[in-house]
Amino acid sequence: MKKCVTLLVLLATTLTIAAPLDGILERYQRSYFEGRRFIIDLNSGSTVRYEQVIKEKNDKLVTVISPERVVWLRFQEKYYIQKNSELLELTFPIYDLEDYLVDVLKRENYQLLAQKRDGSEDVYVLKSGVQVFTIWIGEDGFIDKIVRELPPGYRTALIYEYHEIKGLGETVRRYWLQHPVVGRITSNLSPVLRKIPKYFAWSNLRFFETKGGNIPIIYGITNEGYKVTIIDLDGLNDxxxxxxxxxxxxxxxxxxxxxxxxxxxxxxxGDTSSEYLVKLATVIFEESGEGG
Structure with missing residues (x-):
């Protein structure tokens, strides 16, 4: 009987703690809001980007104000980047820090480490794989700030300067209609980029300068904490x-x-075994239907 009572208490505690995170996810997914936010590298203390964001349920329009103007949007499960007054469809997704957090919450792939009250905000600390997220939720129930830490101590923050809750709107749809889609950006790395959110806690697409031109390279940290670099060898000489x-x-x-x-x-x-790299490469390309 005592074991049964203890089990019920633990279950009730778990449900009570999980409920706020479920509510955060639900509110975010159905939300319509507009705001401005900073993306900050906490290790250097420098602002990486300053952005204007419009979110309408699953559609999102992001305008990078600085360091240089870039516009990207997610509309009806497709991704686009603006070039002049036109749009180019991407064959791979763009994920911001909010998207990574939402993906973790949707998959329920986390452990809640702490929950506290900080002034007018509720603060939650959760761990997913090697990632640790700290989330600040305002009185309106929406995300004010996210800090993510990755090994070995790499920390980034997303901080809203303000956000304004909106009623139903079609700003993203109108923007998509007003800017014709004139082409697609494709890459041999597209199958990898599509799988990044599932297998990598962090990634960055950079270009390696060689005498023959710029080579796209994916740098990342996997969910297990390994540093892995992926390079398209197509057309590269020895x-x-x-x-x-x-x-x-x-x-x-x-x-x-x-x-x-x-x-x-x-x-x-990677800074791991070759067996791990074989397994990672296999699941990425087999799930994409492009392996062999």
Missing amino acids: SVVTQILQRFSEKEFSFYVKKNQDGSKFLFV
Whole structure:
């Protein structure tokens, strides 16, 4: 009987703690709001971006005000980036810090570490894999601030300067209609980029300068905490590949080349075992239907 009572108490406590996070997710998913926010690298203390955001349920329009103007939007489950007065459809998603948090909450893939009251805000600390999120919720029930920490101590913050709750609106739809879609941005890395939110806690797409041009490279930290770099080898000669590999020569890294049926080749480099890289490459491309 005593064990039964203890179990019921623990269950009730778990449900009480989980309920606020369920409410946060539900409110965010159905919300319509407009606001401005800062994205800050807490390690350096520098502002990475200053953005204007319009969110209407699952549609989102983001205008990067600084350091340089960039506009991207998510409309009807598709992603676009603006070029002049026109839009280009992307074959891969764009995720901001809110999207990463929402994905964790939707998959219920987290452990709630702490919950407290800080002035007029409720603060929650949760852990998902190697990620630790701290979330500040205002009196209106919406997210005011998110801080995410990744190993080894990499911390970023999303802080709303203000947000205004809106009624029903079609601002994102009107923007999409007013800016014609004139093309698509495709990349051999698209299958990888589509799987980033599922297998990586953090990622960054950069370009490596070589004598033959700029090579797109994905740098990331997996959900298990490993640093993994993915490089499209299509069209690269041996000397360029050697240049790239020299960047990893100072530390011990494992390497794996994934060869697909369509002839594409991708180099996976990580501070983990080659067996792990093989497994990661396999699940990324098999789920995308492009493996071999």
